Amino acid sequence: MKRYKCSDTAGLLAAVILVFTVFSCLYPNMLTLFNIKNIFVQVSTTAIAAAGMTFAMTAGVFDLSIGSIQALLSVIIAQVGLQFGLATGISAAAAAAVFCGVINGLVVVKLKIQAFAATLVTMIILRGAAVLLAHGKEIPIYNMGSIKFFSSGTILEIPVPIVMMILVYAVSFAAYEYTEFGMYMRSVGSNLKAAEISGICTGKYLILAFVCTAVGTVFSTVITTSQIMFGKGTIGEDFAMDVITTVVLGGTVLTGGKGNLFGTLAASLLIAVIKNGLNIGGMNTYYQQLVIGIVFIAALVFNNGKNLHAFRKKTEGRE
């Protein structure tokens, strides 16, 4: 089994440091402990969901519906949490997430619809369900103080979102690189037919891929909900885009088979640093969206060029 190569991520980390240095020179406010902590906390929500999405994209599918799943989960946490307590609320949300993931997976596997078309449909349906469940309103959860722990609590002086992010990445990395599960996921992504012939139950792994993304979304939704203190059916409209951008920027190949979890983490840092810098510079949010969009396209083009180059090298070597 091929072991993880650090060089894949080095370029991205260099970019993060470069962008951060440039912004720090421009705006001295950037380089404070408070702001750096802030960047990491902001990163956590996207990064955690992106870890799940990395699994899905490794298996060759992706999930556009996670923004709607996020909205649905936040409403569930608020509704159930207010009645039966926070722990029940989060468990219910986790159950709902697994359910959504399985539904997505079943639609893709059983109805044989392309992942993006299938999740485009579930995106619409789940969004509708989320808004309906919240009766079109925001559900304030101010009297559920315990949830604050997930956004502003600390463990050993480290904010909880950051701890959660580290834990999620540690577990995912172990699962991705060192278990059968990760290996099968990669083989399903790189060649579905070959995987099927060699006896892997491909349908199961495709469904699990969607479940991974949905479960990642649970963690990030808990953090987001405790940050805004609302259950809301309209949050996360751009969430899917942010997460997919992060994963692609991190070097995970669109066609599947090859993922890079640390790349994903570094990419989410890069995006957060850019956003944070533009924010401190007083740039309008519209421009931020534009910049992120352009970075996304540029990353696609760049990654594609790199892969083509690698492919050519390989074929030349063969001749």
Place this chain on the structure above:
Amino acid sequence: MSGARKISWNKHMILLLLLIFWAAMIITNPAFRNVDNLLNILRESAFTGITALGMTYCIIMGDFDLSVGSMLALMAVVCVRLLNICNMWLAFILILILGVICGAFNGFIIAYLKISAFIVTLGTFYIFRAAAYIITDGKTVVYSDRFFMFLGNGSIMKMPVPFCVFVILAAAASVILRHSVYGRSVIGMGNSPKACEISGINTKFTKMSIFIILGGFTAVSAILTASRQASAGPGMAGNFHFDAITMVVLGGTSLAGGEGSIFNTVIAAVFYTSMSSCMNLYHIDTQWQRIFMGLVLLAAFSADLLKHAGGQMRRKRNLNNIGEKEETT
């Protein structure tokens, strides 16, 4: 050719559905029977339908464009902005050019840099939308010239103007698709890009041109939509790509590419609009409408799959019997 009759029935499934649906509604609901209501459905079907024509080309070739909604918002706000400062016809020409540029941008990255259309247009989805917000600073822009509003709201001999435009464009698109070398090569691209390349078709350019055409159609949609509302906001048409894709898929165009019909897309556009109009008549909540439309799209995707599976089986049988591939028409 024992399967010929069966295929043609499959092909006109959506027309049958529309007729049954209209018959049922006309009998049961007096508000639906109203001629104004029926004409209004035709009018509303045109705004998304025109883009769906371009999308049909795109899906026949096996690609998608998710950015059309954002493109429409961008062009609508630019259009209204331009109308406030220059001549109307000049503004329209400039918008068409903008549509072509937006489409070419998508198409160039997809065709020449070989990146999957879905992911590129997901990126431009956000870029165009952000551009629309930047241009208007997040505000809605207004223009209410009488002739401009006539384009979206007026009628020529009882027929709504947008629907006339829709029909003319559909006829042109259909003729080009069926009877020109270009159209045949588009269908060929959907069946096998490799075979097309070997037989000397400039596949990259053909691919890019599809996105340019789609950009042009979206520009027409944008002008008509802006005229209908006499205004344009950067947040408009949020679910536009979803509606357009649903129409095309409902029209029986295969997601796998290689087959499809403009005529069916027109019928599907009318069908889709009739359904949402009906749900409004019965005062169904918007969110339920969205869920319902999602289920309709899911059904359409699955129907496409079933048909495809059937087609493959038939093809296999034909291969066994005759030993040559059945020509798709």
